[in-house]
Amino acid sequence: MKDFPYKKVIIWGYPLYSHTASYGWEAYRKAFAHMGYEVHWFHDDDFPADFDFSNCMFLCEGFADKKLPLNDTSCYFVWYCPDPSKYIKAGVKKFVDVRMPCNNHKDHIHDYTFSELPTIAMGPSAWIEKKTDNLVRIKNDYHDYEIEDFDRLYINWASNLLPHEINEQDIYLQRHEKKIYFLGNISPSGVCENTSNFMPFINECHKLGIDFIHNNPWSNPVSTEDLVKLTKMSLLGVEIRGPEHVRTDMVPERIFKNVSFGHLGMTNSKAVFDALEGNIVFNPDTAQLLHDSLAQRQNWDMIKTAQNFVRENHTYVNRVNSLVKIASEEY
Numbered sequence: 551m552k553d554f555p556y557k558k559v560i561i562w563g564y565p566l567y568s569h570t571a572s573y574g575w576e577a578y579r580k581a582f583a584h585m586g587y588e589v590h591w592f593h594d595d596d597f598p599a600d601f602d603f604s605n606c607m608f609l610c611e612g613f614a615d616k617k618l619p620l621n622d623t624s625c626y627f628v629w630y631c632p633d634p635s636k637y638i639k640a641g642v643k644k645f646v647d648v649r650m651p652c653n654n655h656k657d658h659i660h661d662y663t664f665s666e667l668p669t670i671a672m673g674p675s676a677w678i679e680k681k682t683d684n685l686v687r688i689k690n691d692y693h694d695y696e697i698e699d700f701d702r703l704y705i706n707w708a709s710n711l712l713p714h715e716i717n718e719q720d721i722y723l724q725r726h727e728k729k730i731y732f733l734g735n736i737s738p739s740g741v742c743e744n745t746s747n748f749m750p751f752i753n754e755c756h757k758l759g760i761d762f763i764h765n766n767p768w769s770n771p772v773s774t775e776d777l778v779k780l781t782k783m784s785l786l787g788v789e790i791r792g793p794e795h796v797r798t799d800m801v802p803e804r805i806f807k808n809v810s811f812g813h814l815g816m817t818n819s820k821a822v823f824d825a826l827e828g829n830i831v832f833n834p835d836t837a838q839l840l841h842d843s844l845a846q847r848q849n850w851d852m853i854k855t856a857q858n859f860v861r862e863n864h865t866y867v868n869r870v871n872s873l874v875k876i877a878s879e880e881y
Contacts (some may be wrong), residue, residue, distance in 0.1 A: 562610040581866030651704035674863035675706040676872035693718040707803030709810035720812030746791030750837040787813030827855040
């Protein structure tokens with residue numbers, strides 16, 4: 551930390567529990583503070599007028615940056631950025647476009663295949679694609695222009711527990727025998743549609759007399775403490791991807807959270823299975839995934855191996871270290 555080139559870390563994003571992304575910001579703030587950085591969290595509707603925003607490292611989001619202070623002494627990591635020119639033309643010291651490491655990914659902002667890109671590993675689940683001397687075209691649902699190239703960071707989210715909070719004894723917790731809690735999105739349409747893959751699993755739960763209890767984080771956000779508590783109590787830690795996420799090899803933070811909470815890892819996505827180096831249960835048939843997971847839920851060796859892997863590689867301490875290396879241009 552002694553060589554960190556910025557005075558403060560500023561998270562500029564949705565306030566806590568107003569958006570699912572806010573859980574990630576909360577975890578980043580917790581990790582930065584734990585590691586000794588001065589960190590602040592502001593958003594467009596709540597920030598001090600007399601704050602010194604110079605020489606800062608910003609973490610922000612391209613659809614929540616209307617009042618974000620831009621200056622030529624600060625570094626900006628921007629998730630979901632539709633308009634890089636906003637930052638580049640403002641003359642910021644460093645701009646990094648932050649993306650998920652997905653393949654065949656195309657949405658309203660981006661179109662790329664991560665596996666085909668010339669990237670450099672910057673830590674677990676973090677890769678930098680260095681800018682070139684060429685112009686690049688920005689073409690999405692909002693803009694179409696050419697501009698000078700910029701760095702791109704491909705990075706996954708992580709467990710919201712710090713390494714020392716990941717407790718091996720949680721593996722052996724007494725869990726509900728007939729209740730599964732799922733505190734996440736179940737979407738019937740769009741690129742995040744996952745209902746089609748959840749329903750076979752849910753129907754199979756009903757056949758076995760297992761209550762599947764779903765909480766929608768958009769309509770009823772719960773605290774991080776309650777999320778951890780309820781997930782730990784659940785019979786299984788459920789991680790099911792929708793068809794688009796399976797197709798694009800998207801690896802979500804939920805698998806890292808569930809495993810860190812002491813659960814057997816389970817997934818219907820080969821990319822998620824590979825990300826945990828095979829130390830979780832995988833079946834693309836989600837009805838059978840339930841049976842496979844119930845059969846393996848006391849496979850202590852697999853669970854401990856996966857939990858140790860997450861502790862070492864997939865907390866926000868890992869992600870912070872990667873961001874700091876990039877902000878310091880150690881590549």
